[in-house]
Amino acid sequence: MTPTSSPEYDWESLSKAPEYQSLLRSKTKFIIPASIFFVVYYFSLLVLVGWWPELMKVRVVSVLNLAYLFAVSEFLMAWGIALIYVRKAAEWDRQAASVIAHLTSNSAEVAPR
Amino acid sequence: MTSAIWMFLAFVAGTLGITIWAAKRNTGASAYFAAGRSITGWQNGLAVAGDYMSAASFLGISGMIALYGYDGFMYSVGWLVAYLTVLLVVAEPLRNAGKYTMADLLAYRLSARPVRAMASLSTITVSTFYMVAQMIGAGTLVKLLLKDLPWISTEAAIIGVGVLMVVYVVFGGMLATTWVQIIKAMLLMTGTFFLSWLVMKHFQFSFGAFFEAITNLQYNDPKTGVELTRNFLDPGMKFGDLATGGFGKWDLISLGLALLFGTAGLPHILVRFYTVPDAKTARISVVWAMVIIGTFYLLTTFLGFGAATILRPHNIPTDNMAAPQLAAELGGPLFFAFISAVAFATILAVVAGLTISASASFAHDFYSNVLHHGKEHNPESEVRVARITAFVVGGVSIFLAIQLQGVNVAFLVGLAFAVAASANLPVIVLSIFWRRFSTVGAVCGLGVGLLASMVLILLSPSIMGIDGPEVLAAKRHLIQMQPIFPLNNPGILSIPIGFLAAILGSLLRPEPNAEAMFTELQVRAHTGLGAEKATSH
Numbered sequence: 262m263t264p265t266s267s268p269e270y271d272w273e274s275l276s277k278a279p280e281y282q283s284l285l286r287s288k289t290k291f292i293i294p295a296s297i298f299f300v301v302y303y304f305s306l307l308v309l310v311g312w313w314p315e316l317m318k319v320r321v322v323s324v325l326n327l328a329y330l331f332a333v334s335e336f337l338m339a340w341g342i343a344l345i346y347v348r349k350a351a352e353w354d355r356q357a358a359s360v361i362a363h364l365t366s367n368s369a370e371v372a373p374r
Numbered sequence: 375m376t377s378a379i380w381m382f383l384a385f386v387a388g389t390l391g392i393t394i395w396a397a398k399r400n401t402g403a404s405a406y407f408a409a410g411r412s413i414t415g416w417q418n419g420l421a422v423a424g425d426y427m428s429a430a431s432f433l434g435i436s437g438m439i440a441l442y443g444y445d446g447f448m449y450s451v452g453w454l455v456a457y458l459t460v461l462l463v464v465a466e467p468l469r470n471a472g473k474y475t476m477a478d479l480l481a482y483r484l485s486a487r488p489v490r491a492m493a494s495l496s497t498i499t500v501s502t503f504y505m506v507a508q509m510i511g512a513g514t515l516v517k518l519l520l521k522d523l524p525w526i527s528t529e530a531a532i533i534g535v536g537v538l539m540v541v542y543v544v545f546g547g548m549l550a551t552t553w554v555q556i557i558k559a560m561l562l563m564t565g566t567f568f569l570s571w572l573v574m575k576h577f578q579f580s581f582g583a584f585f586e587a588i589t590n591l592q593y594n595d596p597k598t599g600v601e602l603t604r605n606f607l608d609p610g611m612k613f614g615d616l617a618t619g620g621f622g623k624w625d626l627i628s629l630g631l632a633l634l635f636g637t638a639g640l641p642h643i644l645v646r647f648y649t650v651p652d653a654k655t656a657r658i659s660v661v662w663a664m665v666i667i668g669t670f671y672l673l674t675t676f677l678g679f680g681a682a683t684i685l686r687p688h689n690i691p692t693d694n695m696a697a698p699q700l701a702a703e704l705g706g707p708l709f710f711a712f713i714s715a716v717a718f719a720t721i722l723a724v725v726a727g728l729t730i731s732a733s734a735s736f737a738h739d740f741y742s743n744v745l746h747h748g749k750e751h752n753p754e755s756e757v758r759v760a761r762i763t764a765f766v767v768g769g770v771s772i773f774l775a776i777q778l779q780g781v782n783v784a785f786l787v788g789l790a791f792a793v794a795a796s797a798n799l800p801v802i803v804l805s806i807f808w809r810r811f812s813t814v815g816a817v818c819g820l821g822v823g824l825l826a827s828m829v830l831i832l833l834s835p836s837i838m839g840i841d842g843p844e845v846l847a848a849k850r851h852l853i854q855m856q857p858i859f860p861l862n863n864p865g866i867l868s869i870p871i872g873f874l875a876a877i878l879g880s881l882l883r884p885e886p887n888a889e890a891m892f893t894e895l896q897v898r899a900h901t902g903l904g905a906e907k908a909t910s911h
Binding site: 270272273275276281284285288292295296299300303304306307308310311312314317318323324325326328329332333335336338339340342343344346347350353354357360361364 | 444447448450451452454455457458459461462463582585586588589605607608609610613614622623624626627630634654657658660661664665668671672893894896897898900901902903904
C-alpha cells in the first residue's frame with residue numbers, strides 16, 4: 262500500500278502561496294542558526310572539560326571555577342533559546358493562520374478539489 | 375520504615391482513584407491513546423517532565439555527583455539541553471502530521487507497512503530496555519530501603535510495580551497515565567525543593583560556606599581508605615584521563631550525542647505531544663517541561679554536592695542511595711520515608727508511560743496497519759489489542775527484570791537512549807526535512823541504527839571485561855573478554871551509522887511518490903492544516 266494525497270486541500274498550490282513561502286523562510290532563518298548555536302555551545306563545554314581540564318579548573322568568582330559557571334550557563338542558554346523561540350513562534354502562528362485564512366477565502370479556486 | 379510503605383500506598387490509592395475516573399471517560403481510540411487530545415500545556419509539561427525524570431535522574435545523578443563531583447553534574451546539563459532538540463525540531467511537526475505514534479509521521483509519505491513494522495520494533499525495543507532498567511531499579515531500591523522488612527523481596531517489588539503499571543494502562547489509558555505523571559512530577563519537585571532547602575539550612579543559608587565546603591572536601595578514599603582532600607567542583611573524577619586511561623573524554627562526547635539526539639527519539643516522550651489539542655500547546659508544554667526539568671537538574675547541585683559534603687563519599691555505600699540517605703540525615707525518618715515513596719512513585723510513573731507507548735505502537739502500527747493493512751481499521755479492536763499488549767508487555771518485563779536483576783541499570787538506560795538516537799531520530803529528522811527520503815531509507819535507518827547500537831553496546835566495557843576472582847557474581851561482566859569497543863556509550867559511532875544508512879538507502883532506492891508527498895507533509899507540519907483535532911467530551 263502506498264500513501265495517497267489527502268484530497269481535501271490543494272497542497273501544491275498552497276505551498277507556492279507567498280504567505281506560506283515567507284513563513285517557511287522565517288522559520289528556517291531562525292531554527293537552523295539556533296540549532297547550530299546550541300549544539301556548538303553544548304559540545305564546547307564537553308570538549309573543554311575533556312581536553313582542557315586545567316583551564317576549566319581556573320577560579321573565576323571566588324571559589325567557583327570556569328567549569329561550574331559554564332555548566333550553569335548552559336541552563337540559562339537553553340531557557341534563553343526556548344524563550345526566543347516561543348516569541349518567534351507566536352509570529353509564525355499568525356502567519357500560518359493567514360495562510361489558512363487565505364485558503365478558505367479562495368476556496369472556490371484551491372479547495373476543496 | 376513502615377511510614378514509607380504508608381506514603382507509597384497513599385500514592386497508589388490516589389492514582390488508582392484517578393484510573394477509575396479515567397476509565398469512565400475512555401470512550402474510543404483517541405481517548406484511550408491520546409487522552410482525547412484534551413491535556414493543557416502546563417499539564418502536559420508536567421507530564422513530560424514526569425515521564426523524563428526517571429529514577430536514573432533522581433537517584434542516579436544525585437549519587438553520581440556525590441561520588442564523582444563535577445563530572446556527575448555533566449549528566450544534569452545534557453538532560454536539559456536535549457530538550458532544545460525536542461522544542462526546535464521535533465515536537466510541532468510531529469503533532470501536526472501524526473495521530474498516535476512516531477510511525478504516523480514516517481508513514482505519512484512512505485509505504486506504511488515496512489516503515490510501521492520497523493518503527494514498531496524499535497519503539498518496543500527502546501521501551502522494553504528502559505522499562506526493565508526501571509523495574510530492576512525498583513527492586514534494588516526496595517531491598518535497600520526496606521532492609522528491616524524482609525518479607526518484601528526484590529521479586530515482590532518488581533511484580534508489584536509491574537502489576538500496577540498494567541492496571542493504570544489497561545483501565546486508565548493515556549488519561550490516567552498522564553495524571554500519574556503529573557502527580558509524580560509535583561511530588562518529585564516538592565521533595566527536591568525541600569531537600570535542597572535542608573542542605574542550605576545546614577550551611578546556615580550561606581552559599582559561600584556551601585561552595586567552600588565543596589571545593590575543599592576531606593574524605594577517605596572509598597576503596598583504599600586513604601585520607602584525601604579534593605575540590606569536587608573540578609572536572610575529571612569520572613571522565614578524566616587519570617580515572618579512565620584516556621577514553622573518558624570520548625565517552626563524555628558520546629554520551630552528550632546520545633542525550634542530545636536520543637531524547638527527541640524516545641517513544642514515551644514523543645507520544646505525549648499527541649495528548650494536546652494542537653501544535654501550539656505542544657510547544658508550550660515543552661517550555662513548561664524545560665522550566666521544570668531545568669530547575670530540577672539545577673537543584674541536583676544541592677542534592678549531589680550536599681550529599682558529598684554532609685555525608686562524605688566514604689559513607690555512601692551505593693551511589694543510588696545518596697539522596698535518600700541525605701534525606702534521612704537532614705530530615706529524619708519521616709522525610710526519608712517521603713523521599714523513598716517519591717522514588718517508588720517515580721519508577722511506577724515512568725514505567726506506566728513506557729507501557730502505554732509500547733502498546734500503542736503495537737496496536738496502532740503493527741496490528742492495525744501491518745497485519746490488517748490499515749483497511750479494516752476499527753478503533754475498538756485497536757484499543758482492545760493495546761490492552762492485551764499492555765498485559766503481555768507487563769508480563770515480559772516482570773520476567774526479564776527478575777532474570778536480569780544483576781545487570782547494570784545504567785547500561786540498559788544507555789542502550790535505550792542510544793537506540794532512540796541512532797534508529798529513531800535520524801528517520802524522524804529526515805522525514806520532516808529531506809524531500810528525497812524514501813521507504814528503503816527509513817527501513818535501513820531504523821534497522822541499521824538499532825543493530826549498530828546494540829552490537830556496539832555488546833562489545834563495550836559495559837558487557838565485556840575481565841573480572842578478578844574477588845568480584846561478586848552480580849557485578850561480573852557478562853562476557854569475560856577485553857572489550858572490543860572502548861566506550862560505554864555507542865552514540866558517537868552508532869548515530870552517524872544510523873544517519874548514513876537512512877541516507878544511502880534513500881539514494882539507492884528513490885521513491886517518486888514519497889517525493890511528491892513531501893510538499894504536503896511540509897505544508898501540514900508548518901501550518902497545522904488538517905491536523906488531528908481534540909475530541910470534545
